[in-house]
Amino acid sequence: MLQEVKSSRQVDRRPQILDAAERCFARNGFHRTTMQDVAREAGMVPGNLYRYFPSKSAIIAGLVERDRAEIAADFATLSKAQNLISAFEELGRKHFIDQPRTKAVIALHIWSEAALDPEIAAQVATVQAEVRHGIRDVLLRAREKAEIHADVDIEALTQLILTLSDGMIRRRAIDADFHSHGEIENSLCIIGAVLSGSVRFSHKC
Secondary structure (H helix, E strand, O other), X not given: OHHHHHHHHHHHHHXXXXXXXXXXXXXXXXXXXXXXXXXXXXXXXHHHHHHHOOOHHHHHHHHHHHXXXXXXXXXXXXXXXXOHHHHHHHHHHHHHHHOOHHXXXXXXXXXXXXXXXXXXXXXXXXXXXXXXXXXHHHHHHHHHOOOOOOOOOHHHHHHHHHHHHHHHHHHHHHOOOOOHHHHHHHHHHHHHHHHHOOOOOOOOO
């Protein structure tokens, strides 16, 4: 029983620690942030922090997993939408307008760490694969419901959306004056033109 209570408390503190770590990482970067900094930001003593996350790499892994769970929930919501394309547009606004810029900053930090740490790279690759699958599934179902042009190259459009998304994350992270609203609208116009069949291209190009 005592072990069950202990485990419950540990699960309850993880979101608080991850939130604190995001704030620290956004301010100072991964390498200048210490575990003591994260503990202080979370209102914990360092010894308790290590019970949940034994290292900064473990914290980064926790952030990646939290992103993966959020993405999975987003696409689960999309699967229930009456109008898939409208719901997809709302999802884009959520991630590139409504969420704070610090999310983009953290994403850029994680990508940098993934270039150096094979374990983090594997986790990031898993998240990207889920995103790709989710986008592709949405587009396929939209085509089945005749919401988009029958000749749309699903693979090419999926890659286009991923490329635009990654670019906006990077721009938002490094440019404090980046105007997400305008970029989202421009990107949606491009995607909309492809969906309608007005612009055609192939993943073989």
